[in-house]
Amino acid sequence: MEKLKRKIAEHGTVLSDEVLKVDSFLNHQIDPELMLAVGEEFASLFREEGVTKIVTIESSGIAPAVMAGLKLGVPVVFARKRQSLTLTENLLTASVYSFTKKTESTIAVSASHLSKDDKVLIIDDFLANGQAAKGLVSIIEQAGAKVCGIGIVIEKSFQTGREELDNLGIRVESLARIASLADGKVTFLQEVGS
Amino acid sequence: MEKLKRKIAEHGTVLSDEVLKVDSFLNHQIDPELMLAVGEEFASLFREEGVTKIVTIESSGIAPAVMAGLKLGVPVVFARKRQSLTLTENLLTASVYSFTKKTESTIAVSASHLSKDDKVLIIDDFLANGQAAKGLVSIIEQAGAKVCGIGIVIEKSFQTGREELDNLGIRVESLARIASLADGKVTFLQEVGS
Numbered sequence: 001m002e003k004l005k006r007k008i009a010e011h012g013t014v015l016s017d018e019v020l021k022v023d024s025f026l027n028h029q030i031d032p033e034l035m036l037a038v039g040e041e042f043a044s045l046f047r048e049e050g051v052t053k054i055v056t057i058e059s060s061g062i063a064p065a066v067m068a069g070l071k072l073g074v075p076v077v078f079a080r081k082r083q084s085l086t087l088t089e090n091l092l093t094a095s096v097y098s099f100t101k102k103t104e105s106t107i108a109v110s111a112s113h114l115s116k117d118d119k120v121l122i123i124d125d126f127l128a129n130g131q132a133a134k135g136l137v138s139i140i141e142q143a144g145a146k147v148c149g150i151g152i153v154i155e156k157s158f159q160t161g162r163e164e165l166d167n168l169g170i171r172v173e174s175l176a177r178i179a180s181l182a183d184g185k186v187t188f189l190q191e192v193g194s
Numbered sequence: 195m196e197k198l199k200r201k202i203a204e205h206g207t208v209l210s211d212e213v214l215k216v217d218s219f220l221n222h223q224i225d226p227e228l229m230l231a232v233g234e235e236f237a238s239l240f241r242e243e244g245v246t247k248i249v250t251i252e253s254s255g256i257a258p259a260v261m262a263g264l265k266l267g268v269p270v271v272f273a274r275k276r277q278s279l280t281l282t283e284n285l286l287t288a289s290v291y292s293f294t295k296k297t298e299s300t301i302a303v304s305a306s307h308l309s310k311d312d313k314v315l316i317i318d319d320f321l322a323n324g325q326a327a328k329g330l331v332s333i334i335e336q337a338g339a340k341v342c343g344i345g346i347v348i349e350k351s352f353q354t355g356r357e358e359l360d361n362l363g364i365r366v367e368s369l370a371r372i373a374s375l376a377d378g379k380v381t382f383l384q385e386v387g388s
């Protein structure tokens with residue numbers, strides 16, 4: 001998605017060979033127009049899959065997921081990373097290991113918002129090691145629902161997540177694929193046909 | 195806002211005299227169409243204030259804030275409740291006490307996303323005791339920016355938050371005002387002219 005790649009090139013900051021800071025339009029400050037374009041792109045890519053629900057994870061996944069939900073006409077559920085007062089009973093959970101923080105955490109979705117008839121599109125802001133996405137896949141499968149695809153805003157293609165999700169046989173669409181952050185520079189993956 | 199009140203009446207669950215569960219369309223599962231309507235309403239209410247930025251707080255404030263940002267054509271910044279790897283330096287912070295959880299926590303916004311020229315609209319999903327909103331006001335004032343209003347999706351008018359914000363002299367617009375959750379029933383405030 002050219003508009004997104006331009007935004008990354010102009011406003012992203014490479015903090016290290018592994019960390020890209022996009023706090024000015026995605027992760028802390030959000031560009032709503034860009035999120036609408038991202039949502040439209042996901043809707044266009046997954047429209048034929050018969051999506052009935054979108055699942056994402058708080059907090060940075062919410063904006064792109066809600067825009068995709070608006071364009072596909074389906075509800076969005078965000079997995080919680082911590083307990084909430086009014087979200088106690090009947091939780092589907094998964095354990096997610098963060099390589100950056102080196103901590104294990106639990107993500108949770110209320111079982112009442114996923115049914116075995118759901119065809120679920122997973123949306124997330126980043127794909128790095130794939131741990132968060134795999135946790136969401138596990139939760140959706142616990143509900144007996146079907147994962148019909150994963151939409152990622154920014155994929156760090158030099159990490160293992162994409163390959164791990166491909167190995168699960170799940171369709172993954174990433175709107176920007178980054179081949180490298182070496183030398184303080186964002187290098188996008190050259191894709192066939194692009 | 196009638197559409198929102200109908201949704202609360204039909205899909206909200208009263209858990210106690212003080213707690214309303216709206217997990218099916220706002221706090222956990224999100225109804226994107228309703229959020230768009232909420233964003234349009236906020237945009238319409240605050241259009242004349244010259245808003246340059248919206249500030250909200252993760253996670254449930256993000257969806258209504260992003261839709262309001264889309265309609266007003268301004269960026270959205272969400273305050274973080276916990277530390278993040280790529281969000282370390284130069285933070286504006288405030289301490290927020292949660293009456294429900296009986297814990298004190300810190301919320302943070304990167305100073306680079308607020309300037310003294312900003313006219314900020316605060317958006318949040320709930321107004322109860324006003325602690326989160328007052329924390330956001332403090333952060334915005336630390337940046338030297340102006341708070342030009344507060345937009346709330348659901349106000350629990352029987353708690354003290356509305357009065358405390360009114361006392362600060364800030365314009366507050368709540369799209370649904372709840373007078374009482376007694377007897378397991380949602381009773382809306384009867385407003386003059388409505």
